[in-house]
Amino acid sequence: MHLHLVLPGLLWPGTQTADPAGGLDLPALERLLGHGRLRTSAPTGADDWLHAAFALDPQQVSAAALRRLGEEDAGTPSGGADWLCADPVGLSFAREHLILADASTLDIAAGEAAALIDALNDTFADVGRFEAATPERWYLRPAEPPAARFVPLLQAVGRPVARSLPEGADASRWQRVTSEIQIMLHNHPVNRAREEAGRPLINSLWLWGGGHVPASARSPLPAVQAASPEVRGLARAAGIDPRTPNPIDALTTPTLVVLEHLARPALHLDLDAWRNGLAALEREWYVPVLDALKTGRLKTLILSAPGTRATLELTLSARNLWKFWQRPRSLDALHKTLP
Template sequence: MQIQLLIPGLLWPTATLLGPAAGLALDGLATLLGRGTRSMHGFEPYDRQLARLFGLEGSALPLAALRRLGEAGPQPPADDGHWLCADPVNLSFAREHLLLQAFDDDQLPAEESAELVAALNESFTDLGRFEACTPTRWYLRLPRASRGTLYPLDDVVGRPVKHFLPEGDDARLWQRTMNEAQILLHNHPLSRAREESGQRAVNSVWLWGAGELERMPQAPAALVQATDPLSIGLARASQCATATPELSSALKQDTLVVIDSLRKPAQRLDLDSWRSGLEALERDWFSPLATALQRGRIDALRLIAPGDRGTLVVANCRSDRWKFWRKPHAFDALLKSISPAPMALPDAPPPTAPHTDR
């Protein structure tokens, strides 16, 4: 029995003198890191790594259609047009840059979301139809496929928007659409009311996820445990059973477990939430999995942790439990070992050779 554990956000994205995981009791994770075989791979977007687990390659995957397939509630017919993610965002200036920030579901009431989507549909009748599956996950259904390069929202959050503008054959169409949506939403009474109450306004949408499937995804395991709609959509497209992450059922068959509870805290540099989530993972997953490996209940465990500095892969197998000479490896020490070297200050003097008397 094999388990693959995919945890985006496990690697804290910045290095500090005081380690981000310092002081946390993470004995189970330390055991997995010490007993297993660790490797660090170059950076690759998380969605591509997730798709590869389902046998899909390429940079133009239909992530919007797959994410829409993973949403709760009734599903549209398979031939019911093409899809883009059209997620609500806030654009604001920081010095000379226009930066993008996303919303959590609890930051945007469902009734406000529905009203804003209705306003978009009134203005873009010739383009397609917008819909909201959750307050912060919106979609645009198109009559034909897009021939443009549209960057995923996670790649753009907190970064200058000018580096991620649409490219390709339909670039002008999508740039114009986002500009017009920005004007419409900025002037909407709800946006003004939010600003007056001290909340971030929904003043634009971010379009992404265009693409076409060249082949159907393949089930990576007997069961996929996940809560995010992209993982669930990939599993549904591969006709694989799905469930919410839960250890006891994962131990009964080959399972891919996707846990994204650390992704947003790491992305927002919310250290307190990230540390709390890490402690929960230690309690619910790392410590019990280390025990299960020690007792021979698991043939193989593969931990995959995509981050902005690269991807950590830790492979544990049944025979590793006898390798008593492999000692636990502290997670905080691992984070420091993969941190980039500190940059020298621009005005720092160059190093000089020590003075010696002759």
Template sequence: MSLQLLVPGLLWPHRDAPPGLDHLQLPALSWLLGRARVQATPSSTPEHAFTTALGLGDMGAAVLRRAGEPGAAAPQPGERWLCADPASLRFARDQMLLADASGLELGEPERLAMELALKEVLAPHGEFSLPHPQRGYLRLAAPSEAIFSALDDVAGRPVAFFLPEGDKGLRWGRIINEAQIALHELPFNQSRKSAHRPEANTLWFWGEGVAPAAAINTDVSVFAEGLLAEGCARLGGHSPRGLDQFASHADERAVALSERLDRAALFGDAEAWMAGLEALETAVFEPAMHALRKRRVSELEIIAPERHREGRHYHVTARPWAFWLKPAPLTALLDTAAP
């Protein structure tokens, strides 16, 4: 039996340790790191790493996230989807910067107003839906023929460097402008502007992909945390369990997919990153360590994919007699190649 843990964001993206890391007690993770054979892996997005682990082909973040969206209709085979997320533009030092909608505190009335306005604007290009104030989707009527940048890659950076490219890039730039006009006219955005509060004044497209023709179900148990992870499991023909159930099934052939650390590492939020490590220590690292020690599983893989640099692959085998292997310090998770 084997276990596989996929944890985007496991590596801290700086060579210097965040404050408080030396006081963090994660004995199971340290034990696993100390016994692992470590290999560098090519850069990979979380969605690519997740689909690879479950034997699926690339299908784009929009398809995976939509499949994980609570209460929303899952993508049907052959449908083409695009993330269409509300966002906020603001001027800073003569540059237009983009922020996602997580800090806007938009509620249900704002969601309904945005969905109604944008459905009309985007109708010529597909069917728009906004199941959450921060997450929208466009079921495309035809391929976009454009190249988009992921929202997380653009957030906090000058938006002019990340506008749509490709054969129809200019066309999608015009579509974004039309969406901005519709959002600007919404009463709640006018009130925010008058109060000098950030507005939900643009839409960001990214993550285009096509839903797979059929699920692949295998004999592996899947535990998932996050929309991409849960969507990937469902499209692979699995009924994913939560990570809180992993400890009860750590002696099975299992794959655990967690997005808990991803955004914290991406945006350098040390407090959230360390809190996430503590949660994963209890949920997955401790059960995995005990399963190896008791030889209920023969091997464990921890895969830490990174978007823009090499990731790491940790391979641990059940060797209870290897007394000379000592726990590794948590500084092993630092990116020593960072400037």
């Protein structure tokens, strides 16, 4: 049996932090790191790594279409349909720059999202059709495919918005549309009520990820487990029904498991959340996986960790555990070998 764990954010990106995992009790992970064959390569974004793993060109993939396809309750996009993520965000001034905060900081209620989506569709019917799969993840099916390049949301969060504007043939049109959307949102009763209550405003949408669902996706393994809609959409594009991550089920058939406990904490340099995520992964995954290797229920483990400092790949077979001369290796010891 073969298991492939993908762990974006496993390698802590903050080079100034000494021993980020120091003091954590991670014996199962350290045993895996010490007995496996380790290889590091150039830094890779998790999305690009996953797209390549599913035989897709990362430069040609539509994040919006894949994420839309991976939503649980939003239906399935029709073939060939173009999509944009139209995620609700908050804009505020900081040191003379307009800075973007994503929806995770806004605490948007389902009723607020529904009211704003209705207003967007009433006002901007000529632009396309808006919908909210969840209060934090919104979409636009544009009336015409945009001839513009949009900056992914995660690359814009916390940065001056002026550095992340659309580019391309009709970029000016989409900048104008976005400005008009901001005016409508600012004047909407939902935001007036939020302002009176001292809550942050939902005062813009971030458009990104345009395109349609790829027709050529191929999964590297017969089963896929993932929680995020982006990865679940990849699986569905490859004709696989994705499952929720579960170590018991993952050990019954060759499975690709994407575990994103560490991705957001690493992105935001939230060390406490990252350490908590490591401890959870130790309990929920590393311990049962190590036990499965010891007992022979698992023959081969591959662990991939795409990151901004390096991309790590570990390969471990059950027989490697019998090499008594190899010692456990801490994650911090591994960090010290990275550029």
